[in-house]
Amino acid sequence: MTAPILELRAATKRYAGVPAIDGIDFDLARGEIHAILGENGAGKSTLTKVMAGVVGLTSGRMFIEGKEVQPQTPNQAHKLGIAMVFQETSLVPTMTVAQNLFLGNEPYFNRLRGIYIEAQQFLQSLQFDVDPTTVVSLLGAAKKQMVEIARAVLNNAKIIIFDEPTATLTPEEKQHFFHLVGQLKSRAVSVIFISHALEEALSISDRITVLRDAKHIVTDRTSNFDRDRIIKAMVGRDLSQTLYGQHKTSVRKAGRQMLSIQNLRMASLVKNNSLSVFAGQVTGMFGLVGSGRTETFKVVAGLLKRDFMHGGEIDFNGHATRYMVPSPAVRDGIAYVTEDRKLEGFFETKSIAGNIYLGLLAKLRGKRSLVSNREAGRVGENWIKRLNIRATSKDVKAVELSGGNQQKVVIAKALVQDPELIIFDEPTRGVDVGAIAEIHKLINQLADSGKAVVVISSYLPEVMSLSDRILVFRKGKVVEEFSGTEATEEKIMYAAIH
Amino acid sequence: MMEALSRMRDRFLGRGDAAITIPIFDGALKPNRVLEDAEQIIHVPSAEDLATDGTKVFIADGPRVLRLDDHSLEEVTKFSHDIAALACMPGGGFVAALKSGELRISGGFADGVKWTSVEGRPLRSVNSIALRRNGRLLVTDGSMQFDQDHWCHDLMSRGQSGRLIELNPIDLSSKVLAKNLSYAFGACEFNQDVWVCESWKHRILQCQAGKDSGVVLGGLPAYPSRISASSDGGYWLTAFIGRTQLVEFVLREPHYRKRMMAEIDPEYWIAPALNSGNSFLEPLQGAGMKMRGVLKPWAPPRSYGLVIKLSPSGTVQYSFHSRLDGANHGIVAAVECKGDLIVLSKGSGRLLRLPVAESERLVMQ
Numbered sequence: 051m052t053a054p055i056l057e058l059r060a061a062t063k064r065y066a067g068v069p070a071i072d073g074i075d076f077d078l079a080r081g082e083i084h085a086i087l088g089e090n091g092a093g094k095s096t097l098t099k100v101m102a103g104v105v106g107l108t109s110g111r112m113f114i115e116g117k118e119v120q121p122q123t124p125n126q127a128h129k130l131g132i133a134m135v136f137q138e139t140s141l142v143p144t145m146t147v148a149q150n151l152f153l154g155n156e157p158y159f160n161r162l163r164g165i166y167i168e169a170q171q172f173l174q175s176l177q178f179d180v181d182p183t184t185v186v187s188l189l190g191a192a193k194k195q196m197v198e199i200a201r202a203v204l205n206n207a208k209i210i211i212f213d214e215p216t217a218t219l220t221p222e223e224k225q226h227f228f229h230l231v232g233q234l235k236s237r238a239v240s241v242i243f244i245s246h247a248l249e250e251a252l253s254i255s256d257r258i259t260v261l262r263d264a265k266h267i268v269t270d271r272t273s274n275f276d277r278d279r280i281i282k283a284m285v286g287r288d289l290s291q292t293l294y295g296q297h298k299t300s301v302r303k304a305g306r307q308m309l310s311i312q313n314l315r316m317a318s319l320v321k322n323n324s325l326s327v328f329a330g331q332v333t334g335m336f337g338l339v340g341s342g343r344t345e346t347f348k349v350v351a352g353l354l355k356r357d358f359m360h361g362g363e364i365d366f367n368g369h370a371t372r373y374m375v376p377s378p379a380v381r382d383g384i385a386y387v388t389e390d391r392k393l394e395g396f397f398e399t400k401s402i403a404g405n406i407y408l409g410l411l412a413k414l415r416g417k418r419s420l421v422s423n424r425e426a427g428r429v430g431e432n433w434i435k436r437l438n439i440r441a442t443s444k445d446v447k448a449v450e451l452s453g454g455n456q457q458k459v460v461i462a463k464a465l466v467q468d469p470e471l472i473i474f475d476e477p478t479r480g481v482d483v484g485a486i487a488e489i490h491k492l493i494n495q496l497a498d499s500g501k502a503v504v505v506i507s508s509y510l511p512e513v514m515s516l517s518d519r520i521l522v523f524r525k526g527k528v529v530e531e532f533s534g535t536e537a538t539e540e541k542i543m544y545a546a547i548h
Numbered sequence: 549m550m551e552a553l554s555r556m557r558d559r560f561l562g563r564g565d566a567a568i569t570i571p572i573f574d575g576a577l578k579p580n581r582v583l584e585d586a587e588q589i590i591h592v593p594s595a596e597d598l599a600t601d602g603t604k605v606f607i608a609d610g611p612r613v614l615r616l617d618d619h620s621l622e623e624v625t626k627f628s629h630d631i632a633a634l635a636c637m638p639g640g641g642f643v644a645a646l647k648s649g650e651l652r653i654s655g656g657f658a659d660g661v662k663w664t665s666v667e668g669r670p671l672r673s674v675n676s677i678a679l680r681r682n683g684r685l686l687v688t689d690g691s692m693q694f695d696q697d698h699w700c701h702d703l704m705s706r707g708q709s710g711r712l713i714e715l716n717p718i719d720l721s722s723k724v725l726a727k728n729l730s731y732a733f734g735a736c737e738f739n740q741d742v743w744v745c746e747s748w749k750h751r752i753l754q755c756q757a758g759k760d761s762g763v764v765l766g767g768l769p770a771y772p773s774r775i776s777a778s779s780d781g782g783y784w785l786t787a788f789i790g791r792t793q794l795v796e797f798v799l800r801e802p803h804y805r806k807r808m809m810a811e812i813d814p815e816y817w818i819a820p821a822l823n824s825g826n827s828f829l830e831p832l833q834g835a836g837m838k839m840r841g842v843l844k845p846w847a848p849p850r851s852y853g854l855v856i857k858l859s860p861s862g863t864v865q866y867s868f869h870s871r872l873d874g875a876n877h878g879i880v881a882a883v884e885c886k887g888d889l890i891v892l893s894k895g896s897g898r899l900l901r902l903p904v905a906e907s908e909r910l911v912m913q
Contacts, residue, residue: 363567
């Protein structure tokens with residue numbers, strides 16, 4: 051192996067005395083793709099933030115090309131050739147692609163035409179198919195990521211760090227991203243990426259490092275890993291079979307019809323969609339991105355409106371409904387757990403208890419004139435215990451929690467309303483395997499207790515392992531239904547694509 | 549006044565009663581291929597109805613009553629005209645509704661008894677006969693305006709002239725239990741009351757003595773037809789075709805319907821049909837969808853004839869289907885006999901046999 055381009059020795063970072071990373075040794079070779087894996091809270095983000103100069107080390111040493119460095123700001127890290135691409139892109143949405151590329155490096159006399167030409171040439175040299183004159187807000191997630199990568203390369207980055215780069219990408223976009231990473235490698239750029247999708251790490255990385263509880267567990271060549279070994283290293287126990295390995299041999303019997311959607315239409319996204327959801331079952335919704343799953347259930351929960359004319363019918367609990375806003379849906383017993391928890395799921399600066407209490411207040415709207423902090427604390431503590439939310443106290447801000455625990459807060463916020471129908475939209479996106487197992491257990495418990503549970507997921511093994519019924523969406527409507535026992539990946543994918 | 553305004557608003561916006569929506573075939577009504585994979589006993593293209601005395605199954609085939617012996621048919625008796633509906637009389641003999649407009653008993657204690665009208669109105673379209681425990685007959689007269697063979701005309705005319713009739717073969721009395729039904733098709737006894745299928749309203753009504761009818765099972769995604777008792781105290785309900793949005797739409801367009809009925813051959817109407825695929829001029833049935841010449845059978849409503857198993861209280865337990873890309877369409881009758889369910893697929897003219905326990909296990913797993 052060539053000499054490492056980046057090295058960390060006994061790297062430790064403490065927040066208020068609590069180690070986020072503890073004595074970690076890490077090295078990165080030139081032109082290497084290195085995956086960092088671990089549960090939420092394992093220390094992956096802190097480790098990469100240290101490298102990118104977002105936070106400084108409490109103790110330990112960092113070397114770039116053998117020279118000791120201590121980047122204290124992202125700008126210093128940039129100058130050292132380290133760039134970080136965050137999950138939420140740091141582009142300015144109202145500026146064009148070219149303006150974003152040259153942001154901070156503009157010449158004194160800035161001519162748009164000049165930077166457009168320069169950006170076009172540069173993007174073409176990278177074989178990135180992005181129009182430099184397009185405003186960034188109009189780009190899809192994949193193209194935004196391309197711009198981020200291009201900006202990093204333009205700044206002569208020798209090391210690019212990706213935090214969950216594929217979480218928001220479609221399967222096609224993911225393939226394109228992997229191709230881009232391959233291109234970076236061929237330019238001798240080193241890549242570090244954090245991902246919860248183990249298959250991605252196994253397929254594109256050269257080496258894998260696993261962290262657990264702020265400590266370094268193992269680093270090895272990817273060819274020496276398989277899925278089970280990674281999971282075991284991540285959680286300290288074998289969870290693979292518990293999560294997705296078992297084929298369903300029995301399903302729960304359907305209870306009464308809780309939700310009936312008939313010929314629902316919403317713009318061009320939901321087209322004449324019909325389906326039912328029954329109590330006491332987990333009904334899985336699978337489909338490719340854009341197949342109308344989320345939109346259908348957002349209409350059910352009052353987050354979106356169906357077509358004004360001939361929009362179809364929705365019956366909940368035997369009554370026709372047409373929610374214009376979510377609050378009447380919440381009062382009727384419909385809870386929607388969003389796929390985008392950071393934007394729609396909780397208030398980042400509010401405490402865990404405060405967020406959960408807000409869920410309760412939504413249900414009690416009009417019945418409660420005073421907010422009780424004592425009640426909020428009691429409710430918060432109760433749900434922290436019930437869902438095993440790992441936090442030092444109920445007063446910890448939601449933003450300070452790991453992804454898995456944030457997701458549990460969002461779920462608690464929904465369950466505190468005691469809903470009859472719970473819609474989980476991508477319940478384990480960006481959540482570590484340990485928390486995934488806990489969330490799956492909770493979903494099964496809800497169905498066992500007679501609730502109607504809907505799980506929308508793009509991850510087929512998850513849908514198959516959880517669902518008693520699987521409805522497959524394609525182009526805005528349900529095209530096929532499978533029982534949990536008869537479903538296979540091939541059958542579901544065939545229905546979803548053809 | 550407010551109700552009228554509300555109706556106008558609904559009609560304009562396509563909401564409420566004016567919504568052109570169809571319940572989905574899912575849950576207990578989830579389509580399967582059980583009827584398609586069922587054993588085909590024999591081909592009887594002119595069969596209209598099935599009956600059983602508990603030991604044998606009888607088939608109304610033209611004017612003849614045939615007994616099903618394993619895989620062969622034997623003529624038992626013959627009526628003067630083609631039979632539209634058939635039932636076995638207690639103690640032997642048959643009661644048959646003839647397409648000539650006569651209901652006649654042949655054999656048994658009431659041999660020769662016949663009815664041609666009830667309460668002064670002729671029997672025009674009798675399509676099912678069932679027996680009550682007290683020996684009386686439950687008869688559904690689908691329409692007072694159209695013959696049984698012209699059921700589709702009744703649907704397209706939005707007919708509401710069906711009747712549920714009770715006949716007493718001992719004292720020859722008769723009584724109309726319910727009238728103005730949107731095509732009465734199939735009835736059975738339920739405790740002291742009677743269930744009757746109202747096909748064009750996609751529901752089963754419970755007719756109680758001295759009370760208004762209540763809905764036992766409503767909002768079906770198909771047109772229900774005959775109903776027979778199952779061995780476990782429940783019922784077998786047949787439905788000859790699934791509803792489609794296109795037909796529902798046409799039913800809400802009176803001018804279009806009138807012109808269609810006046811100018812177009814009924815074979816090519818946008819209307820339900822017991823079988824299809826005979827001509828490219830036909831509309832696709834069962835909301836069929838063709839893409840690049842390939843029929844997509846899962847396009848909702850996906851089923852083209854089904855048998856629904858009802859619990860003793862009338863809730864749907866499971867169903868057997870013939871899917872859109874199959875052949876055993878247009879299911880009009882099903883009777884259970886000695887652990888087998890014998891099903892008549894009028895669309896294909898086939899008689900099918902399903903072992904009940906095995907088929908139930910298949911769809912319930």
